[in-house]
Each structure stands twice: as C-alpha cells, then as structure tokens.
Amino acid sequence: MDWTSAQNLLALGANVITLPERTRYSERVVEPEASPNTHDLGLRSEPNLELLDSLAPDLIVLHPELGMLLPELNAIAPAILFDPDANDDLQPVDRLANARVKLERLAGEIARPSAFSSYINAYEAAISEAAARLRGYDGRAVYIVTLLDTRRALVFGKNSLFQNLFDQFSIENAWDGPTSFYGHATVTIDALARQSHARLLSVGRESRLLLQPALQSPVIASLPYVREERAVAIDDVLFYGGLPSAQRFARLASFALTDTTAP
Amino acid sequence: MRPGDVLHHPAAVLGMMAITAAVVCLQNIHGVLPPGAGMSTILFPNPSSTAELLLHYTVLPRIVMALMAGGALGLSGALLQRILRNPLAEPATLGVSAGAYLTLAIAGVFAPFTLLVAQTWIAIAGAALALLAVLGLSWRSGLSPETVTLSGLIVSLYCGAASAVLTLFNHELLLGLFIWGAGYLDQQDWTGVLFLAPRLTCLAIAVALILRPLTILSLDDRSARSLGLSTTIFRIIALVLATALTGLVTAQVGIISFIGLAAPAIAGGLGMRRIGGAIVWSSLIGALLLLLTDQIVLSFPVTYRLFPVGTITGLLAAPLLIVMIRRLRPTNVPEQRARQGVAQEWRPILLMAALILVSLPLFWFVVAFGRGLGGWELSSGDTLLNLSIWRLPRAVCAFAGGAMLALAGAILQRMTSNPLASPEIMGVSSGALVGTILFIMTDALPTRWGQIGAGAAGAFIVLVVMLILSRRPAYGGNRLLLLGVSLSSISSFIIALLMTSQDPRLGQVLSWLSGSTYAVTPSDAISSAAVLFFGFLTIPLIARWLELLSLGESAASSLGIPLIGSRSILFSIAAVMTAVATTLVGPLSFSGLMGPHLARLAGFRRAASHLFSSALMGGLILLTADWVGRNLIFPYQIPAGLLATLIGGPFLLFLIGKKT
Numbered sequence: 029m030d031w032t033s034a035q036n037l038l039a040l041g042a043n044v045i046t047l048p049e050r051t052r053y054s055e056r057v058v059e060p061e062a063s064p065n066t067h068d069l070g071l072r073s074e075p076n077l078e079l080l081d082s083l084a085p086d087l088i089v090l091h092p093e094l095g096m097l098l099p100e101l102n103a104i105a106p107a108i109l110f111d112p113d114a115n116d117d118l119q120p121v122d123r124l125a126n127a128r129v130k131l132e133r134l135a136g137e138i139a140r141p142s143a144f145s146s147y148i149n150a151y152e153a154a155i156s157e158a159a160a161r162l163r164g165y166d167g168r169a170v171y172i173v174t175l176l177d178t179r180r181a182l183v184f185g186k187n188s189l190f191q192n193l194f195d196q197f198s199i200e201n202a203w204d205g206p207t208s209f210y211g212h213a214t215v216t217i218d219a220l221a222r223q224s225h226a227r228l229l230s231v232g233r234e235s236r237l238l239l240q241p242a243l244q245s246p247v248i249a250s251l252p253y254v255r256e257e258r259a260v261a262i263d264d265v266l267f268y269g270g271l272p273s274a275q276r277f278a279r280l281a282s283f284a285l286t287d288t289t290a291p
Numbered sequence: 292m293r294p295g296d297v298l299h300h301p302a303a304v305l306g307m308m309a310i311t312a313a314v315v316c317l318q319n320i321h322g323v324l325p326p327g328a329g330m331s332t333i334l335f336p337n338p339s340s341t342a343e344l345l346l347h348y349t350v351l352p353r354i355v356m357a358l359m360a361g362g363a364l365g366l367s368g369a370l371l372q373r374i375l376r377n378p379l380a381e382p383a384t385l386g387v388s389a390g391a392y393l394t395l396a397i398a399g400v401f402a403p404f405t406l407l408v409a410q411t412w413i414a415i416a417g418a419a420l421a422l423l424a425v426l427g428l429s430w431r432s433g434l435s436p437e438t439v440t441l442s443g444l445i446v447s448l449y450c451g452a453a454s455a456v457l458t459l460f461n462h463e464l465l466l467g468l469f470i471w472g473a474g475y476l477d478q479q480d481w482t483g484v485l486f487l488a489p490r491l492t493c494l495a496i497a498v499a500l501i502l503r504p505l506t507i508l509s510l511d512d513r514s515a516r517s518l519g520l521s522t523t524i525f526r527i528i529a530l531v532l533a534t535a536l537t538g539l540v541t542a543q544v545g546i547i548s549f550i551g552l553a554a555p556a557i558a559g560g561l562g563m564r565r566i567g568g569a570i571v572w573s574s575l576i577g578a579l580l581l582l583l584t585d586q587i588v589l590s591f592p593v594t595y596r597l598f599p600v601g602t603i604t605g606l607l608a609a610p611l612l613i614v615m616i617r618r619l620r621p622t623n624v625p626e627q628r629a630r631q632g633v634a635q636e637w638r639p640i641l642l643m644a645a646l647i648l649v650s651l652p653l654f655w656f657v658v659a660f661g662r663g664l665g666g667w668e669l670s671s672g673d674t675l676l677n678l679s680i681w682r683l684p685r686a687v688c689a690f691a692g693g694a695m696l697a698l699a700g701a702i703l704q705r706m707t708s709n710p711l712a713s714p715e716i717m718g719v720s721s722g723a724l725v726g727t728i729l730f731i732m733t734d735a736l737p738t739r740w741g742q743i744g745a746g747a748a749g750a751f752i753v754l755v756v757m758l759i760l761s762r763r764p765a766y767g768g769n770r771l772l773l774l775g776v777s778l779s780s781i782s783s784f785i786i787a788l789l790m791t792s793q794d795p796r797l798g799q800v801l802s803w804l805s806g807s808t809y810a811v812t813p814s815d816a817i818s819s820a821a822v823l824f825f826g827f828l829t830i831p832l833i834a835r836w837l838e839l840l841s842l843g844e845s846a847a848s849s850l851g852i853p854l855i856g857s858r859s860i861l862f863s864i865a866a867v868m869t870a871v872a873t874t875l876v877g878p879l880s881f882s883g884l885m886g887p888h889l890a891r892l893a894g895f896r897r898a899a900s901h902l903f904s905s906a907l908m909g910g911l912i913l914l915t916a917d918w919v920g921r922n923l924i925f926p927y928q929i930p931a932g933l934l935a936t937l938i939g940g941p942f943l944l945f946l947i948g949k950k951t
Contacts, residue, residue, distance in 0.1 A: 069926060071459070074809045076926035078681045082664045096810060103680075177471065179479050216477045218349050237404065245479035246348045 029090035112270030127270035158282035169202035187211030202226035352478035365577020368551030381552035382537035386446035390421025418538030452936035689917035691819035697886025697909020714869035722753030750870030807930035834899035
C-alpha cells in the first residue's frame with residue numbers, strides 16, 4: 029500500500045503484486061526493483077481500493093499513516109501495519125535497530141523467516157563494503173541536505189536514518205541544530221555556514237540541479253568547502269524507508285564522499 | 292480634538308510601529324554582528340569573514356525587502372479596494388497570486404530547469420495572464436466592480452484548483468514552490484532588492500499621476516462620466532498598476548497574504564478616507580507591518596525559520612483587523628434587490644422536476660459504470676453489489692456534500708446580498724479544516740470518527756465566534772464576511788506551515804484538502820444523507836425570512852422579522868451544513884459558490900425554490916465530478932472538489948459573462 033512497505037517486502041523477496049505510483053517508485057526509491065508486471069495502485073495518498081479488491085491479494089501491508097483504511101482493507105484481505113520508524117520507547121532513537129526489529133517481525137508475518145536472515149547478510153555485507161570504502165575518508169564533518177530552491181534546503185540531523193548510519197561510520201554530521209520527528213529541518217542556506225570546513229552532500233535529483241546556483245550566493249561562496257569544491261551530490265533516497273533505504277544511502281554516500289564512482 | 296484622539300492619529304500609530312520595528316531590527320542585527328566589529332562592517336564587509344558577509348548579504352537585504360514588499364502590497368491593496376469598491380478586495384482577489392503560483396507549478400513539473408533561469412518572469416507572466424482573464428471576463432459588463440471581483444475570485448479558485456491537481460501528483464517536485472508560496476523574505480544577496488527597487492519606484496510614480504482621476508472615479512460611474520472621464524480606461528490603468536505591483540513582489544518573495552487587505556483597512560479605520568491619503572498611508576502601514584512581523588519572526592529562537600512570514604502576517608494582522616472593522620464607515624456596496632419573478636414561477640417548477648428526475652438514474656449510472664482491471668465495464672448483479680460497497684458511499688457523500696455547501700452558500704448569499712459569500716469565506720470551513728489537520732498530525736492512528744469530531748469541533752468554535760460577533764451591530768453584512776476572511780488566514784497559515792515541513796503525512800492531508808471522497812464509509816454516507824434531509828426540512832421555515840431580509844434590514848424589521856434571532860438561526864443552519872460537508876468531503880467551497888449562482892441563472896428567484904434548487908445543483912455537480920475523477924485516469928483518482936472547480940469554473944464564467 030505504500031513505498032516503505034513495498035521496499036521492505038521486496039527486500040524480503042516477497043511477491044509484491046501492486047504498489048502505488050509505480051513509475052515514480054522506480055525513479056525515487058529505485059531499489060529493490062519491483063517486477064515489471066506489478067500493478068500501479070494509483071496515488072500513494074489514495075491507493076485505489078476498488079482495484080485492490082479486484083486483484084484479490086493474500087495479504088495487505090500498509091504504513092500506519094493509512095491506518096484509518098484498516099476496516100475496509102480487512103474486508104479485502106488480512107491487513108497488517110508496518111512502520112520501520114515506530115520506536116518502542118528507545119531514546120535516543122536508533123532507526124537502524126528499530127528497522128531491523130520491524131523487518132524481522134514482517135518476515136515472520138509473511139512466513140519467510142529465512143528471507144530475513146539472508147537479507148540481513150546482504151545488508152551487513154553492503155554496509156561493511158561502504159565502511160571499507162570510507163576508511164580512507166578525511167574525517168571532515170558533512171552537511172546532508174536536499175536543496176528545495178536556490179536559497180533553502182532540508183538539512184538532515186539528529187533523529188534521521190542518515191545520522192544513524194553516519195554514527196556507524198564515525199562521520200560527524202555538521203548539522204547539530206534542531207530537527208523534526210523524521211530528523212530534518214528546513215533552513216535558509218546561510219545556516220550551512222557555521223561549519224566552514226565541512227563537506228556538503230546533496231541528496232536527490234532536483235537538489236543536484238539546484239546545487240550550482242545555490243553555491244553562487246555570496247555568503248555560501250565565501251565558505252572554504254565551496255571554494256575547495258567539497259560539495260557532492262547523490263540521487264534520491266527515501267529517508268523513512270528502513271534498512272533498504274539505509275543500504276542504498278550507505279552505498280551512494282560512500283562513493284560520493286570518497287570521490288569514487290560506482291562500477 | 293480630545294486628548295485621546297491624538298493616539299488615534301495615523302502619524303502616532305505609524306510612529307509607534309516604526310519605533311518598535313527599529314528596536315527589533317537593531318536587536319537582530321546585534322545578534323549577528325561579530326564581537327568587536329563596528330557598524331561600518333554592515334556596509335563594507337570583509338570578504339573573508341563569513342559573519343560580516345552574513346550581515347551584509349542576508350540581514351540587510353531582508354529588511355529592505357520587507358519594507359519594499361509591504362509598501363507595494365499596501366499600495367496595491369488600497370488601489371484595488373478603491374477601484375472595485377469592495378473592502379474585501381485584495382491582490383489575491385484578482386487572481387494575481389494564484390496565476391503566478393499556477394505558472395510556476397507548471398514550469399516546476401514540466402520544465403524544472405526554466406525556474407533556475409527565469410523564475411521571476413514566469414511568475415509575472417502568470418500574474419499578467421490572470422489579470423487578462425479577469426479583464427476579458429468582465430469586459431462586457433463595462434468592468435463593473437462586482438463583476439471584476441467575482442471574475443477575479445473565480446479565476447483565483449480556478450488557478451488554485453489547477454495547481455492543486457499538479458501538486459497532488461507531483462508534490463516531491465514542487466517543494467520549492469510550497470516554500471515560495473508560503474512567503475519567506477530571506478535573502479542571500481542584494482539581487483532581489485536591486486531588481487525590485489527601480490521597478491516599484493516607476494509604478495509608484497505612475498500611481499501618483501492617476502490619483503486625481505481616481506478621486507473622481509471613486510464617486511460613482513455617472514458623475515465621473517459627466518466630468519468627461521472614460522471610466523473604463525482609468526479603471527484598466529489602475530488595475531494594471533495594482534497587478535504589476537503585486538505581481539513583481541509576489542514573484543520575488545512569494546505569496547504574502549493579508550498585507551494588501553489589512554493595510555488599507557487599517558488606514559481607513561484610522562480615518563483616512565480621501566483617496567490620496569488612504570493610498571499613501573496604507574503603503575506606509577503595509578511596509579511597517581511587514582517589516583515588524585518579519586523582524587519579530589526573526590527574533591524567535593532557533594526554530595524561527597519554520598515560520599514563513601507571508602502566512603504569519605495573516606495570523607498577526609487578523610486580530611488587528613477585527614478591531615479595525617468596527618471603526619470602518621459603512622461601504623457603498625449597492626445592495627442587491629431580490630428580483631421577484633412571480634410571472635414565470637411555473638417554469639422553475641418544471642425545471643426542478645427535471646432536476647429531481649435526472650438525479651436518480653445518475654446515481655445508478657455512477658455506481659454501475661466505470662473502469663476496472665479489464666477496462667470500461669457496465670456491471671450488474673453480484674459485481675454491481677460488490678462494487679457498490681466501494682462506489683455508493685462516495686456517490687452519496689459527494690452529492691450530500693455538494694448539496695449542503697450549496698445550501699449554505701445560497702443562505703449566505705441571500706442574507707448578505709454579497710455574490711461572493713460562500714461557506715469558505717465565512718471561515719467555518721477553515722475551522723473544520725484546522726481541527727481535522729491538527730488531529731491527523733497529532734494522532735498516530737487517526738480514525739475516521741476522530742477526524743469528524745475534531746473537524747466539527749473546529750467548525751463549531753468558529754461558528755460560536757461568528758454568532759457572538761454577528762449579534763453586535765458593528766459586525767453586520769459585509770463586515771462579517773471580512774471577519775470570515777480573517778479567520779481563514781489562520782488556517783492557510785497552518786497549511787502553509789505543514790507544506791514546508793515536508794512531513795511524509797502531507798499527501799494524505801493534501802488529498803483531503805482538495806475535496807476527495809476517498810475515505811468515506813457507508814455510515815458516513817447515511818449520516819450525511821440524514822443531515823442533508825434535515826437541511827431540506829428547514830427550507831420552508833427559513834424561506835420567508837430570507838425573502839424579507841433581502842429587502843434590506845430596515846424593511847425587514849418593520850415587517851416584524853426579529854433581526855438578531857433570524858440571523859442567528861440562519862447562520863447556525865449554514866454553519867452546520869458547512870461543518871458536516873467539510874469534515875466528510877473536504878472544503879469544496881466552489882460548489883457553495885457555484886450551486887446558488889447556477890440556480891439563480893436557471894431562473895429560480897424565490898427563496899424556497901432557490902435554496903432547494905441550489906442544493907440539487909451543488910449535489911449533481913459533485914456527483915458527476917466524483918465519477919469523472921474516479922475514472923478519468925484510473926487507477927489514479929482526482930478529487931471531486933478539484934474536478935468540480937476545473938470543469939465547473941469556466942461554465943460558471945460563461946454564464947456570468949452571458950448574463951451581464
């Protein structure tokens with residue numbers, strides 16, 4: 029019913045027959061790839077229930093934000109909630125540990141416990157690969173941002189999936205300001221001037237397009253990290269998608285930060 | 292002059308605003324200034340010191356920008372209110388901001404790279420196109436104030452709906468647009484200021500040149516014409532100037548609501564009635580109001596950047612405006628007389644019968660016919676039964692929601708004699724909206740009934756406020772509408788805030804906002820049908836009041852109508868209808884505006900038949916819209932409210948153009 033569920037189910041090798049905004053999923057979430065005969069279920073905010081009913085699924089997995097549909101969905105097929113970010117009183121939030129627990133539970137619910145262990149092996153391998161790549165990293169703090177236009181950006185900090193990964197790689201996040209529930213804040217780009225010796229990592233396609241014009245504003249252009257060209261860009265990563273998102277981010281970021289390209 | 296009057300003199304008020312603004316500005320500058328650096332660094336920053344650059348390139352241009360933008364908006368608002376002779380007129384009334392927003396949204400989705408090169412010009416083009424559309428539509432009526440305002444509002448709604456469809460399907464692509472739309476004044480260098488300054492100066496000079504003809508125009512058309520002035524030409528010049536002012540500012544800093552409405556109202560409230568004085572003072576007030584608001588926002592600790600100044604102006608200015616409305620002189624909006632069409636009363640009866648006859652088969656059709664896995668299908672038997680679980684509640688709710696809003700709209704339009712009155716303008720939809728949004732955002736597992744409850748609570752609070760205020764003679768007629776608009780600005784503030792936060796729950800709220808019947812259940816359908824039925828029952832009871840009230844207040848009270856009592860009851864009915872419709876199917880305000888107008892154009896003039904046919908029209912519009920929305924780009928669904936606006940808008944404009 030939603031991208032996060034679809035992404036995690038696909039990671040477990042489940043047969044996902046339908047997901048919403050199918051085309052955009054391939055552009056924004058990218059991996060794990062959905063099979064070409066997956067049906068498009070319509071908008072993420074309003075998955076088409078009539079169509080879902082006629083597809084006769086065995087199980088429906090949905091994010092709690094669609095929770096109010098539960099009664100209707102249960103009439104179609106057994107429906108379960110999945111949210112890798114729901115934390116059971118863990119403080120501070122460790123999204124990776126959480127996502128892992130939730131994924132294991134999901135694997136149990138679709139009766140594929142072995143799929144979980146094989147996915148975790150692949151995940152661990154990918155993470156240590158990224159860690160190995162980052163071993164030569166110069167240790168500079170990094171701003172993780174998605175530029176919204178040429179003057180403003182979303183910046184990721186405490187609470188975010190990306191922060192948890194950076195902690196694992198012992199890379200300092202240059203943004204230590206306040207963040208929302210999902211670990212990001214909207215700021216004007218002059219706020220990125222505080223740690224002038226940092227690096228800048230831009231996430232997302234539009235953001236990549238906006239990066240150069242944004243860096244030309246006088247305040248930002250004066251910063252060492254711009255003058256010394258330490259700003260890099262990667263493609264979209266779903267920032268609330270659990271382990272598969274983390275895996276993708278680790279790989280893309282490790283290549284970008286070490287100035288290597290994916291084979 | 293009594294001593295107390297000194298405090299009310301415009302100069303005194305303005306002086307106090309200026310001093311407060313200056314204090315807050317200095318405090319903010321001091322906060323950024325590196326220790327030991329003198330004030331000279333503000334003008335000549337050391338290119339290697341980031342802190343000094345920050346001050347020179349972000350703090351200062353922001354102050355200048357606030358003054359310029361506020362002044363231009365105040366000026367433009369004052370001009371518009373004079374030309375349109377409507378105290379509710381503001382830059383947004385002409386569709387200027389909505390037009391700019393739509394063109395930016397189109398560019399953002401289909402050609403994002405153009406935004407980098409020419410964002411300002413794309414926005415200005417949108418503003419100009421919107422103005423052209425408004426002028427074109429009201430040309431035949433000789434640009435009469437009412438037609439211009441009405442066309443402006445409809446163009447605005449129309450652009451809003453079109454952008455909403457784009458947003459619904461592309462909200463990742465349009466994040467920058469949300470932020471622009473919310474109105475932030477922050478600057479990263481001086482280019483924005485340097486771009487606006489010469490252009491705004493030219494426009495201000497042009498306004499000064501047409502001041503004298505405008506003074507004469509503000510009398511009325513006939514006396515202006517007898518003095519040998521072409522009313523149309525001057526009206527167009529003034530409209531173009533006002534639009535250019537707003538368009539330029541909007542393109543640079545985004546949609547900053549309310550300054551254009553509040554500044555002239557405050558100037559009027561302070562006693563500035565001659566046009567020259569009103570225009571000068573409202574631009575000064577606008578400039579200071581925006582600067583003050585922005586600097587106060589800026590001095591909030593850390594989280595300040597979350598609050599877009601464009602929407603916070605609305606929040607801060609609303610209470611100020613509510614106080615000022617009381618001191619406003621009665622405006623010269625000509626009261627519309629209800630024309631009595633006694634001779635033709637049999638024709639509407641036939642029409643009504645036809646409307647009812649059409650409704651029933653239409654219900655069957657929208658449920659039975661539609662697209663599924665295998666393409667278009669006309670289903671029957673078991674499949675029909677299966678599908679009706681999904682389709683029937685939506686059809687019923689769409690019909691009931693549209694009908695309730697149209698009924699509320701018809702009551703409000705007849706009561707206030709204002710063709711622009713609709714549930715949304717009364718602020719009740721906004722109340723329901725805010726209640727529901729707060730509930731969705733705070734509750735981890737939002738339930739349907741919780742949403743309805745929260746929405747109804749919000750609507751009810753607004754309703755009580757409006758009822759209390761409507762009892763006071765100072766808030767009659769148009770002023771009550773002005774109050775409603777003030778309250779709506781609070782809800783637009785919350786929505787804009789939400790849009791910039793990029794919360795993943797945004798999509799759900801967005802689709803609900805756009806009037807989707809997606810989430811309704813069979814029990815919703817039953818309760819909404821019941822409320823609609825109750826609404827129909829009240830029609831015969833309130834029809835007489837409405838007939839007599841539309842003759843004017845004095846005439847009505849001399850005929851023995853209890854003014855306060857009848858008004859309270861009429862408002863309650865309209866508010867209940869709006870609240871239920873809004874919580875079930877979103878704020879579909881367009882059917883509240885469209886239903887009553889269509890009914891009137893079809894020839895229903897007497898209150899009872901007009902109310903009933905308005906409701907039927909509103910219901911049928913949404914029923915059709917819901918069906919089209921579900922099938923047009925299956926499996927994607929376009930919300931009924933949006934579609935009704937997209938399809939019905941041009942139709943309504945055509946009818947208005949023909950009639951006038």
